[in-house]
Amino acid sequence: MSQTRFAESHEWVRLDGETAVVGISDHAQNALGDVVFVDLPEVGREVEAGESVAVVESVKAASDIYAPIAGTIAAVNAALVDNPGQVNSDPMGEGWFFTITPRDAGDIGKLMDADAYARHAEAGH
Template sequence: MSLIKFTKDHEWIRVEGEVGTVGITNHAQHALGDIVFVELPEIGREVVQGGEAAVVESVKAASEVYAPVDGEVIAVNQALIEEPARVNTDPQGDGWFFRLTIADPAQLEALMDETAYQSHLEDLA
């Protein structure tokens, strides 16, 4: 059984055991508009919670994607290099960015669940 958590900066992390899959939310892809480029971290890179882990660029601008938790990158979604628009069409599925090993599961506690994230979005609106 998997658990999905959200950051206030609109990343999601799906947790399966010690591994987390990270991407940006539907809200984020909609706000960015057409995505034309994604820069992914190198496998083996140690990322820290709230630190830059990837870059996503729309026609208009570049934005950083932050790591939701500390961990080591163990896989990246190579399909995004050729087809960055997958982030628009399936942000929480095919449009995932990278997978990491979760260094400190306690950090997940500070993230939002789906309900809390939805109310965070309502607060922003």
């Protein structure tokens, strides 16, 4: 499994074989608070980098989740429908949202690494 990269909009992405797994960062889940509902994209949908593809609802607000890279939605984490709290309890693991077949796997490497993202999050973005 490759290194995890992060988008400015707080999604993480990690190449796992042919597809890239996407979720939201620990910083993001903490800022959202208790997640109660996740609206996942349709499998097969073609998405552009930065496109709003999912919605995560906490007790107090709804927030968009953006595709960190361009590609095609390959799978969604159906377990989140019944157990959206996984986004809070294990954001970087069981709380993943969807996988993308990248248009260009090289796009992942252009995103922030963990250290750069930590500085980005700490700066209050």
